[in-house]
Amino acid sequence: MALPKDPFILFSYVNTQLRDSGVTLSEFCAQQGIREDELKSQLAAAGFRYDEANRRFR
Numbered sequence: 001m002a003l004p005k006d007p008f009i010l011f012s013y014v015n016t017q018l019r020d021s022g023v024t025l026s027e028f029c030a031q032q033g034i035r036e037d038e039l040k041s042q043l044a045a046a047g048f049r050y051d052e053a054n055r056r057f058r
Contacts, residue, residue: 003032025055
């Protein structure tokens, strides 16, 4: 499945996957075939930052 293009849907999708599957952001990115810095950059452009301690974007 391709990742959503809309940053707000992407935000929700990624957080749901991280929560439900229990994988790390690095593992999620590897599974999706996307670079972690690329994903963080896409979400940062919409105002979201990765919270390492809680393993989710805020």
